[in-house]
Amino acid sequence: MSKAFFVETAAGIFILDGDGNLVKGKAFKGAGEAEEELASLGEGKLGKLSTLAIKECGKFEYVFEDPRLAADARERLGVEATSEAPSKPAMKLRSEIGRYVGEIGLSKEEYDEVRRKVSINLASKKVSEASSALDVSIVQAVNLLDETDKCVNLLVSRLREWYGLHFPELWGAVQRNDRYLALVSRLCDRSRFTPENLKEAGVPERQVGQLSKLARESSGAPLETSLPQIKALADTIVLLGKRGEETAKFLEEAMELEAPNLKALVGASIGARLVAQAGGLLNLAKMPSSKIQVLGAEKALFRSMKTGSKPPKHGTIFQHAAVHGSPRKLRGKVARALAGKIAIAARIDAFSGEFQGDRIGGEFERRVEQLLKEAGK
Amino acid sequence: MKVERKFDGVYFLADERAFLATENLKPGESVYGERIERVGGKEYREWDPHRSKPSAAIQKGCRAFPFARGSKVLYLGAGSGTTASHISDIVGDEGKVFCVDVAYRPMRDFLERVAKKRENVVAILSDARHPLLYRWMVEECDVAYCDVAQQDQTKIMLDNCELYLKPGGHAVIAVKARSISSVARPEETYREEARKIRDAGYEIVEQVDLEPYAEAHRMITSVRKGRR
Numbered sequence: 001m002s003k004a005f006f007v008e009t010a011a012g013i014f015i016l017d018g019d020g021n022l023v024k025g026k027a028f029k030g031a032g033e034a035e036e037e038l039a040s041l042g043e044g045k046l047g048k049l050s051t052l053a054i055k056e057c058g059k060f061e062y063v064f065e066d067p068r069l070a071a072d073a074r075e076r077l078g079v080e081a082t083s084e085a086p087s088k089p090a091m092k093l094r095s096e097i098g099r100y101v102g103e104i105g106l107s108k109e110e111y112d113e114v115r116r117k118v119s120i121n122l123a124s125k126k127v128s129e130a131s132s133a134l135d136v137s138i139v140q141a142v143n144l145l146d147e148t149d150k151c152v153n154l155l156v157s158r159l160r161e162w163y164g165l166h167f168p169e170l171w172g173a174v175q176r177n178d179r180y181l182a183l184v185s186r187l188c189d190r191s192r193f194t195p196e197n198l199k200e201a202g203v204p205e206r207q208v209g210q211l212s213k214l215a216r217e218s219s220g221a222p223l224e225t226s227l228p229q230i231k232a233l234a235d236t237i238v239l240l241g242k243r244g245e246e247t248a249k250f251l252e253e254a255m256e257l258e259a260p261n262l263k264a265l266v267g268a269s270i271g272a273r274l275v276a277q278a279g280g281l282l283n284l285a286k287m288p289s290s291k292i293q294v295l296g297a298e299k300a301l302f303r304s305m306k307t308g309s310k311p312p313k314h315g316t317i318f319q320h321a322a323v324h325g326s327p328r329k330l331r332g333k334v335a336r337a338l339a340g341k342i343a344i345a346a347r348i349d350a351f352s353g354e355f356q357g358d359r360i361g362g363e364f365e366r367r368v369e370q371l372l373k374e375a376g377k
Numbered sequence: 378m379k380v381e382r383k384f385d386g387v388y389f390l391a392d393e394r395a396f397l398a399t400e401n402l403k404p405g406e407s408v409y410g411e412r413i414e415r416v417g418g419k420e421y422r423e424w425d426p427h428r429s430k431p432s433a434a435i436q437k438g439c440r441a442f443p444f445a446r447g448s449k450v451l452y453l454g455a456g457s458g459t460t461a462s463h464i465s466d467i468v469g470d471e472g473k474v475f476c477v478d479v480a481y482r483p484m485r486d487f488l489e490r491v492a493k494k495r496e497n498v499v500a501i502l503s504d505a506r507h508p509l510l511y512r513w514m515v516e517e518c519d520v521a522y523c524d525v526a527q528q529d530q531t532k533i534m535l536d537n538c539e540l541y542l543k544p545g546g547h548a549v550i551a552v553k554a555r556s557i558s559s560v561a562r563p564e565e566t567y568r569e570e571a572r573k574i575r576d577a578g579y580e581i582v583e584q585v586d587l588e589p590y591a592e593a594h595r596m597i598t599s600v601r602k603g604r605r
């Protein structure tokens with residue numbers, strides 16, 4: 001069966017033969033129809049006009065650039081369909097677009113005008129759909145992340161206590177929670193802490209001997225009937241930890257979209273926390289930097305107002321390496337400088353969105369260097 | 378005020394200080410608050426090398442500058458359009474700038490300040506990692522310019538070029554060393570990215586460091602080999 005290449009433009013659908021000759025061209029009736037069809041094609045579904053064009057053309061092997069459309073054509077229209085990107089005829093069309101739109105009755109200028117209108121409408125629609133939906137999710141996700149951490153820690157304590165009845169020596173030998181968890185979830189019964197199993201579980205060479213010896217000579221109780229329960233608990237915690245990682249990844253992406261300047265300056269996690277503590281990006285953008293500096297230290301601030309003790313110098317931003325990494329005497333100044341830059345970054349993110357994160361970050365770094373130099377003198 | 382032509386649509390203007398500017402395609406309108414100068418019946422918009430990497434490249438004396446009157450340009454990572462508006466000036470009425478950005482907030486400003494005002498601009502709110510998803514908006518281009526500041530920025534550019542850059546067309550990338558690796562020396566990162574570009578069948582025609590205008594950035598300009 002001969003091939004027919006399916007190529008989309010902002011003005012209509014083209015079906016071309018292998019040499020790029022027109023088999024069929026179907027123009028959208030207006031911008032509205034174009035937007036609807038293109039939105040559908042963007043989601044991998046053939047819309048009305050595409051379907052009609054294929055039906056009118058009849059028996060061909062249709063070649064799409066998007067494999068999802070090929071699958072859709074096979075499933076819903078029952079035609080033969082494959083995919084290839086970029087396809088030669090599509091490349092040809094994109095290089096001589098003026099000639100092709102002429103075949104469906106448009107001049108190049110008319111086409112440019114249609115495309116421009118459609119592009120603005122499609123982008124505007126996406127902008128209004130996306131607006132502000134993300135920053136509420138950032139607040140939820142950052143809180144979820146904290147709660148997940150707390151949960152994991154709480155459950156790990158329970159696990160260490162319970163599993164400690166069976167193999168108490170492992171508690172002290174493996175301090176890191178993630179390693180401890182992995183071992184309990186993988187091996188569980190201490191009789192399985194053999195050198196081979198340990199190696200397979202990724203335990204560093206030098207610890208393999210130590211752990212297998214501890215297991216052999218353990219003073220813990222056998223606890224056979226409870227071990228499946230303990231293992232299930234460990235598995236659950238591992239899963240919860242993975243979920244936490246997914247949440248962190250979501251936060252990264254959401255912050256990149258929502259607050260790229262803030263993210264560039266302080267990272268996704270601190271940035272998201274500030275957004276959450278301020279009650280949204282817009283609120284953060286409206287805050288004076290003196291308040292940003294103590295966000296997350298509200299308790300200490302109230303205490304100082306009540307008791308007249310020293311006010312806190314920094315809240316959440318203390319987590320930033322430049323603040324907690326500075327000599328104690330300088331921390332207040334570094335925190336103040338950072339809070340000032342955060343205020344600028346948040347305003348740009350909330351009001352204009354232009355990316356200046358590198359410049360702002362660079363200015364902050366130079367300010368810190370300057371503070372360090374002055375203190376050194 | 379003295380006016381000296383640098384490239385198509387790009388001029389050095391000089392009074393007490395010298396600065397770069399592009400000839401305004403929309404006289405009377407400043408896009409993002411940049412200074413406007415009228416000299417000899419023409420209007421120019423200041424092009425700040427601190428805010429715009431191609432301008433920085435010119436300040437640093439680049440010789441390869443593929444953006445020209447009539448060019449079709451695919452611009453990846455257009456942001457709110459600061460640089461894109463100058464490219465729109467340069468390519469003029471006969472050219473086109475296809476502007477892709479994934480973030481909606483800058484796109485909102487881009488639409489208001491640039492796309493709705495300039496007929497030679499096409500706005501695309503889409504992820505440049507999936508170039509097929511805007512195939513109906515883009516034509517074959519003479520130049521691809523990539524400024525997405527992502528770890529996989531070079532791959533993003535090359536994937537787009539495969540679909541949309543004509544053979545013999547120019548691929549220009551503003552490599553941001555720090556978004557690729559925070560530990561490697563920028564020199565190593567640049568070398569590695571240049572290698573990727575060569576391996577994909579491009580000839581590198583120029584490399585320009587953008588310091589001090591953009592920290593740890595290098596502009597790599599290359600030409601896609603081959604014929605249709």
Ligand SMILES: C[S@@+](CC[C@H](N)C(=O)[O-])C[C@H]1O[C@@H](n2cnc3c(N)ncnc32)[C@H](O)[C@@H]1O
Pocket residue numbers: 355428429430453454455456457458459460461477478479480483503504505506524525526527
């Ligand atoms: C350094 S800024 C660009 C500034 C702009 N070129 C200028 O000079 O005016 C990087 C831009 O790339 C965009 N970006 C990042 N990842 C992207 C992707 N996968 N697809 C499209 N745009 C992306 C960001 O949203 C941001 O606006």
